Amino acid sequence: MAKKASAPSAPQTGPRPRLxxxxxxxxxxxxxxxxxxxxxxxxxxxxxxxxGKSSVLKAYEVIMSEGSTxxxxxxxxxxxxxxDADALPEIELHTIVYDNSPGQKWxxxxxxxxxxxxxxxxxxxxxxxxxxxxxVQENRWATDADKEKVPWGAAGVANSRRPxxxxxxxxxxPDEQASEIIKLLMTAIKDRVKTHQESxxxxxxSDFAKLLGGIADLQKKIVEESEEQIVTVQTDLSxxxxxxxxxxxxxFDAKAEDDxxxxxxxxxxxxxxxMGPEDGYLSTIGRQGSGARRTLLWTAIRLLAEVGKKKKADxxxxxVLLLDEPEICLHPSAVREACDLLxxxxxxxxxxxxxxxxxxxxFVDFARDHTSIVRVERGAQGQITGTTxxxxxxxxxxxxxxxxLKLLNLCDPYVAxxxxxxxxxxxxxxxxYTAFMHVVASDPETYHGxxxxxxxxKATIVxxxxxxxxxxxxxxxxxxxDRPTYEKDxxxxxxxxWAHNESILKELVKAGAxxxxxxxxxxxxxxxxxxxxxxxxxxxVLNNLKKDSASLAVVKNLFDALIxxxxxxxxxxxxxxxxxxxxxAVEIANKAVDSD
Numbered sequence: 001m002a003k004k005a006s007a008p009s010a011p012q013t014g015p016r017p018r019l020x021x022x023x024x025x026x027x028x029x030x031x032x033x034x035x036x037x038x039x040x041x042x043x044x045x046x047x048x049x050x051x052g053k054s055s056v057l058k059a060y061e062v063i064m065s066e067g068s069t070x071x072x073x074x075x076x077x078x079x080x081x082x083x084d085a086d087a088l089p090e091i092e093l094h095t096i097v098y099d100n101s102p103g104q105k106w107x108x109x110x111x112x113x114x115x116x117x118x119x120x121x122x123x124x125x126x127x128x129x130x131x132x133x134x135x136v137q138e139n140r141w142a143t144d145a146d147k148e149k150v151p152w153g154a155a156g157v158a159n160s161r162r163p164x165x166x167x168x169x170x171x172x173x174p175d176e177q178a179s180e181i182i183k184l185l186m187t188a189i190k191d192r193v194k195t196h197q198e199s200x201x202x203x204x205x206s207d208f209a210k211l212l213g214g215i216a217d218l219q220k221k222i223v224e225e226s227e228e229q230i231v232t233v234q235t236d237l238s239x240x241x242x243x244x245x246x247x248x249x250x251x252f253d254a255k256a257e258d259d260x261x262x263x264x265x266x267x268x269x270x271x272x273x274x275m276g277p278e279d280g281y282l283s284t285i286g287r288q289g290s291g292a293r294r295t296l297l298w299t300a301i302r303l304l305a306e307v308g309k310k311k312k313a314d315x316x317x318x319x320v321l322l323l324d325e326p327e328i329c330l331h332p333s334a335v336r337e338a339c340d341l342l343x344x345x346x347x348x349x350x351x352x353x354x355x356x357x358x359x360x361x362x363f364v365d366f367a368r369d370h371t372s373i374v375r376v377e378r379g380a381q382g383q384i385t386g387t388t389x390x391x392x393x394x395x396x397x398x399x400x401x402x403x404x405l406k407l408l409n410l411c412d413p414y415v416a417x418x419x420x421x422x423x424x425x426x427x428x429x430x431x432x433y434t435a436f437m438h439v440v441a442s443d444p445e446t447y448h449g450x451x452x453x454x455x456x457x458k459a460t461i462v463x464x465x466x467x468x469x470x471x472x473x474x475x476x477x478x479x480x481x482d483r484p485t486y487e488k489d490x491x492x493x494x495x496x497x498w499a500h501n502e503s504i505l506k507e508l509v510k511a512g513a514x515x516x517x518x519x520x521x522x523x524x525x526x527x528x529x530x531x532x533x534x535x536x537x538x539x540x541v542l543n544n545l546k547k548d549s550a551s552l553a554v555v556k557n558l559f560d561a562l563i564x565x566x567x568x569x570x571x572x573x574x575x576x577x578x579x580x581x582x583x584x585a586v587e588i589a590n591k592a593v594d595s596d
Contacts, residue, residue, distance in 0.1 A: 016318055017117075017161050019353070021094035024386075026079050026087045028055040035386035041346035041370035043355040044363060045386075046420050052384045053357040053376045057167065057322045059091050060355060063121050064165040064320060066131060067155035075126050089123040101161075102151030108136040117151050131155070163320035163353055168297060170324035170357075184300035290329035294338075320353040321345065327360040335362050343368050364416035366390060366467055367397075367405035373419055390419065390470050401463040408460055415453060418468070422449035424475040425562050426464050429456055431524050432478055434538040438545055439552075439559050450563055458482075458500035465507035474514045476562040479504060481519040481574075481586055502579055509577075516565045518558070518573045519582060521589045527572030528554045 022037040024030050029052045037043065037056060045053040058077075065071035079087050095117045100107060107115045118134035120141065132142045133151045142149040152158040168180050274282035275292065288296075326338055343365055345352045356363060364373060373390040397405075408415055418424040427433055433454045440447040455461040461479055468475045482497040501519070508517045520527040525541065529551055533540050545552045554570050561567040569575050574585040 017098070018096040019093065019162070020096055020116075021092075022056075022060060023092040023094075024056065024059045025090050026084075027059055027089045027091065028052065028077055028079075030055055030059075030384045031079060031382075032087055033383045033385070035376070035384055036388075037374055037386050038372050038388040038391065039353075040372040040391070041353055042343055042368065043353075043372045043374060045355070045357040045374050045376055046359075046364065047376040048378070048421070049359075051376050051378045052386075054170070054324055055384075056374075056376065056386065057324060057355060057357060060320070061165045061167045061322055062129075063091050063093055064159070064162055066121070066129065066159060070165070071129065071155075072127050073123050073129070078123075078126070083125055085124075089129075090120060091129075092118065092120045094118055095162075102133075103148065105135055105137045105148070106133045106151040108134075119151060131158075160317055163318040165320050165322055167322040168324065170328055180297075184297070291331065294326075294329045295334070318351045318353065320355065323354070323356045325358055325360075326356055326363060327358060335360070339363050339365060343371075346370065359420070361416040361419070364419050366392065366395075366416060366419075367402055368392065375419065375421065377421070390467055394470060395466045397463065397466065400459065401466065404457070404460040404463045408456060408463075418451040418453055422451050423563050424451050424453060424468060424471075424473075425559075426453045426455055426461055426468075426475065426477045428454075428458060428461060428479045428524075429537075430454060431533075431537040431541050432520075434542050435524070435545060435555050436559050438542060439556050447559075447563075458497060458504065462500065462503045462507055465504065465511070469507065469511050472514070474516075474565070475511070476516040476518070476565075477504065477508065478518050478520065478524075478558075478562055478573075480523040481521050481582055483522050483586055483590075484583065501582060505577070505579065516562060516575065517577075518562060518569060518575055519585070520573055521585050526589075528558065528570075 019039045022039055023034050024037070025032055025034040029050075035052065035056065037045075045056055047053055062071050062073065073089060075081055075083070078084075078089060096110075097107065097115045097117055100115075102117050106117050108118070110116050119131060120134070121129040121131050123129050131150050133149065134141055135146075150158065152161060166180065166184055169176070274284060275288055275296070276282035321342075323342070326342065327335055330338055339362060342354050342356060342363070345354055347368075347370070358364070365371070366373065369392050371390075371392055372388050374386055374388050376384065376386050378384055395401075425436070427436065433452055436452050440450065440452075453464060455464055458479055461477060465477065479501070480497075481501065483495055484498045485492045486495050487493070504517065508515050523532075525531060525533040525537065529541065529544055529548075545555060554572065557567070557570040558573055561569050561573070574582065576582045576585065
């Protein structure tokens with residue numbers, strides 16, 4: 001018998017389920033070794049070309065779109081374009097929930113006393129997936145034999161509790177880009193309409209809610225009046241089907257009241273967006289240049305952010321923006337604004353999540369909360385791996401760290417280049433950076449892949465070490481020891497710069513043997529050039545290195561010792577692990593100066 005339409009369910013209130021982990025295997029270039037992605041408000045995927053970053057975006061879009069064509073796979077999405085029963089595409093999602101709406105059997109308690117639900121999507125063949133939940137009570141994945149197979153029930157109900165995906169490919173056709181821009185703008189406009197209706201009614205239902213209720217009542221009435229005809233058709237179909245497939249029947253589900261706000265179109269079916277000179281011809285977005293289309297995309301995102309500030313996030317389905325290489329086709333002056341928009345979307349609205357792939361350090365802002373930086377790489381055997389290399393919540397940043405990193409991002413938008421791989425060396429300032437880059441320029445092949453990071457101050461070295469300690473890969477630090485005291489007006493004063501030495505040591509100890517820390521005694525210029533430099537330090541040092549081959553050789557030896565920990569430390573530098581060792585090295589250097 002046909003299902004009778006039920007009463008409309010109340011909109012969800014309270015915190016929305018929070019997506020925390022995505023596990024992908026046997027999908028496109030990702031093989032049987034799972035790629036695990038920690039999800040956050042902002043997820044930035046970095047790594048070389050052609051290693052699967054876009055595949056991660058697509059995987060996320062696919063499971064967020066179950067029940068639609070976007071949730072289906074083609075043969076090209078299967079490994080090597082073949083359907084192998086032992087290597088079928090599989091995507092697993094972990095979700096933190098705040099009530100028992102998925103069903104108690106699907107909810108597990110985490111170590112942090114949160115409630116976790118696990119689901120997996122499998123594709124036995126091209127087309128739609130089979131979704132299954134993990135039964136906590138029986139400690140197994142649900143099977144076809146189970147009466148209940150998934151949390152939350154049908155895809156339409158489950159999807160309403162997950163973000164709605166909006167994906168923009170890096171090299172989508174102009175028409176596809178235009179379509180996505182219009183889709184984002186229509187989302188903003190519809191949300192504004194709903195928000196306006198909700199805020200304009202202090203009591204009772206809004207006009208929009210009344211309209212949806214009226215449609216639901218009409219649907220219910222039509223289904224009830226048609227029930228006799230529906231049953232007759234069902235019976236005839238079941239009789240015919242039962243002859244070929246004994247024990248089977250056909251049921252017609254009218255789907256009354258499912259996602260009524262989607263069924264209701266407030267505007268014309270195919271809206272267009274036109275652009276052109278104020279007094280000239282206006283053409284469609286698809287005919288505009290790439291830069292114009294990307295700018296319109298940021299405009300649409302800005303509108304969505306502004307709408308999000310005005311509405312209650314717990315009454316609307318959340319969104320996720322999946323964006324491939326946002327830096328493409330943007331003028332340099334627009335890159336930072338684009339970055340601010342993307343990072344601001346989740347924090348300003350509480351209703352958006354952003355996942356981007358990028359090759360630009362400008363789109364990596366490690367001073368922002370609720371951000372995961374994930375590096376996707378291809379291993380020596382061809383396997384794809386995804387490693388969460390940084391999360392601010394785990395770095396232990398204090399207020400000073402955040403301020404230092406914000407300033408560093410402003411001064412040097414390329415400081416985050418080390419997230420993209422290679423050997424990393426932190427130096428204190430521009431002088432060391434200039435000297436080492438001169439060495440790199442003299443032999444670029446030997447020093448390929450070495451990233452020299454300017455901290456622009458000893459305090460910021462500490463903040464950068466907190467970031468690199470999450471990588472689990474070797475790095476080195478070069479800093480000035482400075483002197484414990486300085487003289488002014490004939491009196492000795494404690495040097496505040498000296499205190500940072502202990503802070504740097506504290507962070508390096510956490511990294512263990514995977515680091516090397518060298519101090520220039522008492523600073524770079526005196527240690528390797530034999531003179532104090534008061535003005536134009538980088539320029540003066542560079543000129544000195546060009547003219548003095550002996551000084552250049554010392555600096556090169558220092559650089560080699562910092563990138564290869566087996567190399568000997570040159571004179572002027574000291575490897576230290578206790579503050580007493582540093583004090584002793586400074587004292588010896590001072591005596592040598594006095595004797596001269």
